[in-house]
Amino acid sequence: MSIFAKIIAREIPADIVYEDDVCLAFRDIAPRAPTHILVIPKKPIVGLSDLTVEDEAIMGRCVVAASEVARQQGLDNGYRLVVNCGDDGGQEVPHLHFHLLGGRAMSWPPG
Numbered sequence: 001m002s003i004f005a006k007i008i009a010r011e012i013p014a015d016i017v018y019e020d021d022v023c024l025a026f027r028d029i030a031p032r033a034p035t036h037i038l039v040i041p042k043k044p045i046v047g048l049s050d051l052t053v054e055d056e057a058i059m060g061r062c063v064v065a066a067s068e069v070a071r072q073q074g075l076d077n078g079y080r081l082v083v084n085c086g087d088d089g090g091q092e093v094p095h096l097h098f099h100l101l102g103g104r105a106m107s108w109p110p111g
């Protein structure tokens with residue numbers, strides 16, 4: 001069971017800012033920006049490379065939820081939504097998650 005599955009199951013604490021039947025959003029424990037929130041599907045999908053057509057609605061809901069959370073958090077000047085995938089993508093937790101980063105200007109390209 002991944003650490004994010006434990007957060008979904010309320011086995012470990014998290015600062016949850018949004019929840020619906022499909023996804024959950026909570027503050028990153030090591031924030032990389034003034035606002036750093038993780039939006040995750042409740043379904044235990046490991047990463048982007050594991051998605052199938054069955055997951056379209058779930059992923060759509062997560063992106064819309066991220067947009068709602070960004071609005072709720074007052075990120076009116078913009079933000080970045082990032083998914084790291086696999087070793088080269090820098091993914092550490094094997095449960096698909098969107099990083100919602102805001103509150104400062106972002107550089108490009110990412111490192």
Ligand code: AMP
Pocket residue numbers: 003014027028029030031038083084090091092093094
């Ligand atoms: P990634 O490298 O894309 O897999 O990102 C994993 C993220 O999860 C990192 O930004 C971590 O700081 C964050 N993280 C790890 N454990 C926790 C936790 N228990 N609660 C909140 N965020 C966490």
